[in-house]
Amino acid sequence: MNVKKDAWKVITFCCITSLILSYVAIGLFCLVEKGGEIARILQSPLQLFSFVREAQGQLQTILYSIPFVSIGSMLYWQRKSFLQEKYEDASEYAVHGEGKFEGMKNLINGKVFSKNNQYKKAPLETFQMARGTIVGKVPKKKQVLIMEKDTEVDNANVLIIGSPGSGKGQAYVYPNLINNTEETIICSDPKGELYRDTHLIKQDQGYRVYLVDFVDFINCHRYNPLDNVKDDIDARAVANIIAKNAAEGNRDFWTKSALSFLSAIILYVKNEYKDKANMTHVIDFAVRAGREAEYFEDVIASLTEEHPAYHLFRLASLSAGSTKMGIMSTMAQQIGIFALRKVAGLTETSDFLFEDLQKHKSIVYVKIPMDENPFEQLTAMFFDQLIEVFYKIAVRSPNNKVPIRSIFLFDEFSNIGTIEKYPKVLSTCRGLDIVMMTVVQDFGQLEDKKRYGHEMTRSIINNHDTILFLRTKDKKTAEYLSGIADDTTAKVKTSSIQHGSKNTSKSVSEQYVKRRLIPVGDLIRIKKNDCYLFVSGHDPVKLEKAWQFQVFHDFMKNYETKYRPIMLEKGMISKEEAVLLEPIDEKGNSVQQQKKEKEDNPLAKDFAVFAPVLTTTAATEKEENTSESEHVEENKEENLVSTEETTDTDSPPSSKKSSKPSESKENEEREGEDEDEDIMLAYEETSDMESQQRDVESSEPKFGELPI
Template sequence: MKLKIVRAVMAVFIFMLLASMFLYFIRVIDSFMTGQGILEIYRFPIWEVLNDVLNNEKTSQMFLICLAVALFMAVAFFIGQSKTYKSELISITPDIQTPRPAGQNQHGSARWLDPNKKDRVFDYVVIRKNNPFIQFLLRSGKEERRQVKKGNYWVDKTIMENKRNFKMGGLVLGKERQGLRNEKIYFIGEDVHGLNIGATRCGKGRTVILQTIGLLAMARESQIVSDPKGENYDYTAPFLRKCGVDVFALDFKEPLKSNHYNFLQSIIDAVESGNMSQAIDYVWDITGMLVGEPKGEKLWNNGEASIIASCIMIVVFENMDNPEYQNLTNVFYFIAEMCKAPKQGDDMMLVKYMKKLKVENPTHPALGLVAISDIAPSKTKGSFYTSALTTLKLFTNPLIYEMTRKTDFRPKDIGSRPTAVFIILPDGKTTNYTLAALFCTQVYSALSDFADKLGGRLPIRINYMLDEFGNFTKIPDFTAQISVGGGRGIRYNLFLQSMAQLEEKYGREIARIIRSNCETWIYLKAEDLETQKEVSERLGKYTTTSYSLSSSQQQYTSNSSQSVNLVGRELLTANEVSRIRRPYNLVTSRNDPVIMTSPDISKWSFNDFYGLGSKEHNRILRMIRSDARPTHQENGIQLWGIWKRYQI
């Protein structure tokens, strides 16, 4: 309709322009015929020209003929521009236009979400600048920004302990301005998982993650955030504490500034409470995560797992009065030292230890765990021990030992009160992603047991924000976790660079199951064609028009024809998907897809809440806050040393 109006206006303009030109043209001819000079025409005002045409019969007839020609040309222009092979387009983003839908869904019924339905389809909150809590956050952030400019470390220690500004939070999709000062933020509030596709340097941290962290804190929900480089922790930790959220950092980048987390703590707690069945389950959980799935014969994998599992149980069970030895570093050194023979031809110290254990405590839980490797030949056992030490070698690092020798918090705490745990990982170094995946698995397992005791759901919802999930070590039974986690109040938001990352880690079928369990997808940018094609296919097809022109030329005649057909077309082709640029992102869910606007963090109120500013300001802010974090002393590794009793 808009194009027709434009064409009509253009046709009227052409008619009026030609009519004016013909008017003077006729007057010029009349001047020649009456013997006037050609220069005289430029001195004729328009009203004199009109008067001459109206009062001179011949001139009037000539003008009417010219007027008919002008009308014919204007109509020809309108009809020519109305050729049906020129489709009307609708704008998706400033860079993407697609043909308008047609027909009655004969070849596809996919469609974009009606903007008027956005408020009914998605959850949203409004940040009102006149809200006392919002004003407190703005004042506090402004003062932090001012202090950073002076080079000072300053954090407002006021804590809104029981202040819950919003009923719930979730993965942020985008925002709209409401009025002059307020922000309407759209997010996913349901118990569903999210898949975020963003290539390197696409800005997912500054357009999705930082906003989501802030919204979850204001709703007092717990979150576990993988944080490559530590930017998210540096930017948001003071804000989270103001919101009454407990904040912990597992810092593999600077371990001496990290909080402590003992990977054996859940086993220790189960043994301490006398729940040996649960303790054994936790032992196999951690062992399965460390060893991984077999790549060849299961014998080697199972044997290694048996050795690690039994030695974990020994170190925990035999040191209930010596908690300083209950850690994975001591498990490594227990295997390394006890697998030596006191003298050539003698049994290994571990064999002697197990024989003694069978006599003194036949029901010891470690005996059942080691049974798998016990039946293997001696030479094969040697490979089990070597593989076990290789798997546990990370824990020989004194800095990792310092991080994991004790525990500052327990997984149950994350589900009991608002808590944020940041897993800070070195940029470009994937070695510690194994430990990050292990932590996430342990927390899920412990929280699932906790939820079962509370009727199947946690008191506080947990949100995994796993940036660079494609670099994580494969998590065993992850499909089970993501399938049932939502019902327990545990949501996963996975951030990938491409679908290929997921398939490389989990295989094609498992990756497909994981994707299908993520109801909400946010597409920011992808560099590979396969990911773009999959996003395009997920959008589906709609019905539009297709036009064809044909012509034939013979000796004395020529023919041309045109036809209009209804065809199916992708809502966005793979090429069009690739042209999505910031601040726009594509959101697909159980509802119709929608293009949301999610600009850089600098355009959000969260930028002021966090005290952020320019790039240089943010660099200085990170440096000041990092330097202010307390640093532990490295006191050396404390070893159990039981092997000394068996040495000659």
């Protein structure tokens, strides 16, 4: 029961009245024991105090208990005056609604959630429980709800709603990175903490670990968007992503003509440069074509009908008319983000192929900005292309599924950018054995006009069969979830007391009323340790959050120093599995061997505990198909590269080596930063076209060097 607003008044009155009655009662005991007049006894508090203190045996016990019994009796008698009537569940009558909470037995039945769900005090024993998605903890028990891959829930997609500080990372992301051990995992990493805290664990679980850094753009694996462009459809998809994720004030530029031109340029560059093609080539073409009309006309005139970009250029030229030079100039500024020195270095080539992630279980940590993401065109393109590649692999497989079950864990989903086909992906990924886990702060992030809008947001929500609510401050989000829980019928008892001149009568009545099963206020004011789970086909359930430090104790915190040595000693992991995959070049060959100690390279320090580096599957397959003479020649080249690399142990795995003095490097980096600032001004301020062209022209990026 809840306490009424002015309950303190009634409680104070009851306590004072009880103390007065207790004082009188003790006075009566004193009168019986010592005699005298009751009036004089009550007027002498010190005499009564001495009487109580000097009393012996049971009498003293009775005298001490009188005030407590009196207060308790008075509060109980007046409880209706300061306590609100408690609602009792009467949903079975369904007078006003039949919403109710789901029983744990209906969920933890081996069909929806696993029965093997108990965690232990010893972390290594906890790993005996089932693998799968952890969504919460059973209240007051050492059990968690684990959704295994063969669950009867229609799709395993999970939508996680939690405002900042609600435990999205500690109560969902971390537990599921640790507990899913057989799937390929793609995980956005807004703070870089997920990689820092779990990459060693995942490698010891037999994973190939990749890091793509869209924040610092160094010490990571590189990604070239054009490596995934095979035809005009792929080129158009890249153009659409760039347009959809353009800066707020620049979206009006992206007309059909501009999209067609960009698609044509991408396809032209891809055909001319083959495997060397990258976005810097696209910018170079757009800059020159916008500056030199003859160059643009000569390129189009030189194309034959067999050229993949021929028809796209013709159509774009017809629709653009005399404005095509202006379109080309502005386009160079619109995609100028790819000319930034660090971005150009990251996107120069690819150190791994998306197809490799389906040849061996892998985890890709994708570091993205925490707040505003100035690289949405790049981050959205990465995930869009990765999903597309997985879909193509699944379609080509005999069972129409990806070879390795895959999980996309989108932490801070709204910071990624807009993946326009995401609603359709959610509705179809189940059949391909792909799982989407979408983490947002509230629905407002999705409904933003620069994201998905109202209708697409509804589709995104509805295509998650499981919703985990942690906390929100957004009333609209709370109202939606409260509506999902539905109304329920509650029974409430009311009582009234009537006092007459001769007697007193008391009447009690029962009423059935309508109320929300989970009121909006309960969602907004939810306790830090509580959460609500909504599973399609089942009633909602209130759970406790499955904190990783509660389920796995200190396993993650002390893994390297405490648990990893024990696991190696007991043979729970093998040294052969503890490997680091280094970047690969466009031919699938290893770029360099990982050094065991690189004192000035934090990334290398993290990986120093692992065994020698493996080459990728793609490299192995190519080596098997080559002749013996080609093997010898390649080995000589690799040995030469390895010899050159040993002269500089401070370079990151994905960067080119440089023998310049440190002072020269600092000057070069300062120059690069100045170049980046010029390009960003050109990218953001499109009103002055000629000035922006000069900025782009004066800041042409350097090829083949990733800044250190």
